[in-house]
Amino acid sequence: MTEKTDIKSMNLPELEQWLVSIGEKKFRAKQIYQWMHEKHCSSFDEMSNLSRELREKLKELAELTVLQKELVQVSQIDGTRKYLFALADGNMIESVLMRYHHGNSVCVSSQVGCRMGCRFCASTLDGLVRNLTPAEILEQIYRISADIGERISNVVVMGSGEPLDNYDNLVKFIRLLTDENGLHISQRNVTVSTCGLVPAMRRLADEKLQITLALSLHASSQEKRLELMPVAKSYDLAEVMDACRYYFAQTGRRVTFEYSLVGGVNDSREDAEQLTRLVADMNCHINLIPVNPIKERSYVQSEHRDILNFKNKLEKNRINVTIRREMGRDIDGACGQLRKRFLER
Ligand code: SAH
Numbered sequence: 001m002t003e004k005t006d007i008k009s010m011n012l013p014e015l016e017q018w019l020v021s022i023g024e025k026k027f028r029a030k031q032i033y034q035w036m037h038e039k040h041c042s043s044f045d046e047m048s049n050l051s052r053e054l055r056e057k058l059k060e061l062a063e064l065t066v067l068q069k070e071l072v073q074v075s076q077i078d079g080t081r082k083y084l085f086a087l088a089d090g091n092m093i094e095s096v097l098m099r100y101h102h103g104n105s106v107c108v109s110s111q112v113g114c115r116m117g118c119r120f121c122a123s124t125l126d127g128l129v130r131n132l133t134p135a136e137i138l139e140q141i142y143r144i145s146a147d148i149g150e151r152i153s154n155v156v157v158m159g160s161g162e163p164l165d166n167y168d169n170l171v172k173f174i175r176l177l178t179d180e181n182g183l184h185i186s187q188r189n190v191t192v193s194t195c196g197l198v199p200a201m202r203r204l205a206d207e208k209l210q211i212t213l214a215l216s217l218h219a220s221s222q223e224k225r226l227e228l229m230p231v232a233k234s235y236d237l238a239e240v241m242d243a244c245r246y247y248f249a250q251t252g253r254r255v256t257f258e259y260s261l262v263g264g265v266n267d268s269r270e271d272a273e274q275l276t277r278l279v280a281d282m283n284c285h286i287n288l289i290p291v292n293p294i295k296e297r298s299y300v301q302s303e304h305r306d307i308l309n310f311k312n313k314l315e316k317n318r319i320n321v322t323i324r325r326e327m328g329r330d331i332d333g334a335c336g337q338l339r340k341r342f343l344e345r
Contacts, residue, residue, distance in 0.1 A: 004063040008036050008135035009172060012181060022061060024054065030181070032058075037182035040142040042066045063088075065135035067143050071342065073331040080328030082338055083144060087112070087136060091129060094338045095140040095159055096328060103153030108140045110170060111161025114336075116195050117230040118216070120260060122294045123160035123336030132161070134172040141183065155185060158193040158214070160336045164200035174209060187211050193258060198235040201243040205250035213247050214256040214287070215240065219266050220274040228262070241278065248283060255282070260289040261307055263300040272313035285320040294337065 007015060016029040028050070035047045044055045044064060058064075067085040070092065074081050081097040096107040114121070115128035137157075145152045155177060157163045163170045170192065178187050187210035194201060195216045204213065219225035222237040235243075244255045257279065261267045279286070288311060290301050302310070307323060314321040331338070 005061060006065060006133055006135055007032070007058075007062045008065045008138070009133050009169075009176075011172070011176060011179065022057070024057075028054070033181055036064070037138075037176065037179070040146055065133065065139055067093075067136065067139045069143060069147065071338075072147070073328075073338065075328040075331050077330055078325075078328065080331065081144070081148070082328055082331045083140070083147075084338055084342055085140060085143065087132075092339050092342060093132065093136075093140070093160065094336070095144060097144050097148065097152075098328075100154075104145075104148070104150055105154035105156060106141050106144050106152050107156045107158050108137050109159035109161050110137060110157055110163040110166050114161050115165070116162045118195060118218075119228050119230075120262060120291055120294065120297060120299050121336065122296070122340050125294075125296055125336070125340065128161075128165075131166040131169055134169050134176055137169070137173040138176055141177070145183075152183070153185065154189045154191075156191045156193065156214075158191070160339065162195055162197065163192050164194045164197040164204065167200050167203065171204075171207060171209075174211060191256070195229060195231045196235055196240040196243075197231070198239050198243045201240075202246055205243075205247040208251060210251065210253060212253055212256055213244070213251075214258055215244055216260075217257040217275075218260050218262075220271060220278045224266060224271075228265070237278075241282075244284075245282065255284050257284055257286045258289060259286055260291045261302040261310060262291045263302040263306070265299065267302040267306045267310055269309070269313060272310050273317075276314060276317040276319055279319060280317075285322070286314060288321060288323045290323070292337075 012029060012033050015033055016026045019029050020026055031049055035041045044058045070086045071084040072081055079099050083095045085093050091112045093109040093112055098105045111131050112129035113127055114124040117124050141152050176182055177185050191212040191214050193214040218228050225237055226232040248255055290307055291299055293300055311321055311323055
């Protein structure tokens with residue numbers, strides 16, 4: 001049996017070409033595209049303006065990627081919803097809906113597992129299983145939007161996986177997500193977070209998308225960063241910072257630095273001073289994330305007092321800084337924790 005064509009990962013011109021190649025009219029593409037990306041239908045039978053014949057033909061030749069909702073956990077604290085989805089091959093991924101005053105934000109996974117090995121992160125404990133397709137990344141947003149019956153306005157690629165390790169699918173996903181014939185989310189409302197894969201960061205800068213790049217910094221010296229993030233072996237801090245400057249130069253978009261505060265590891269006064277020096281000449285924003293401890297590692301959260309001191313120090317030094325609100329703390333909020341716990345059961 002030949003493999004079915006993943007039509008939900010195609011843009012409109014690609015879909016047109018494919019339909020012509022199977023002997024169909026080009027204009028059908030727009031109809032099918034709308035069913036998939038505007039109406040978010042979950043079966044070919046719902047495509048009521050197509051003939052029965054064409055629907056049967058599509059079932060035979062094409063794959064309509066749909067995720068199955070396996071589990072939803074709702075935070076009693078802040079209404080955050082954490083979803084566990086099953087992929088067609090049985091793999092599980094997780095996604096998070098966060099409700100803010102300014103709208104609904106979805107955090108999507110880009111891979112099943114991860115191979116980056118960051119020491120405090122649950123997603124990477126069992127390594128990488130596989131990349132997600134553009135359609136599988138999109139579907140997380142479509143299914144959540146359908147589930148709550150509301151529009152999604154912001155998307156952050158900060159779930160499990162390293163998005164820049166799945167570069168082509170990531171960029172295709174962003175283009176589909178922001179396409180005027182789809183959800184049409186503004187590129188400015190999309191954030192991609194990376195652990196710092198320098199060549200891919202530069203390549204992304206050259207795409208000239210208007211998305212926000214978030215860099216997982218977590219330490220202000222190469223030595224300390226290396227202790228937390230094995231990827232620092234491949235790309236040292238100076239190179240990573242240069243790539244961030246390049247991203248800003250190419251896109252005009254202010255870079256966000258994520259800094260997970262780990263008790264006694266990277267949360268001292270000196271750390272704050274060193275961090276200031278590191279970013280002083282940059283147009284940037286620092287997002288402090290109190291580390292969400294995972295049971296497989298001994299890292300602990302910083303004292304509340306130390307978190308505030310760290311933030312105040314940066315503010316005094318005129319650095320833009322916020323402490324990320326801890327959403328869904330009561331529902332395995334941190335990347336990969338829900339999936340991991342589910343698989344263990
Ligand atoms: N691979 C991407 C996306 C990862 S998740 C990246 O590395 O940026 C988004 C952020 O959450 C990253 O900054 C990541 O380092 C951080 N993170 C992961 N697990 C965490 C935990 N248990 N506590 C705090 N931050 C965590």
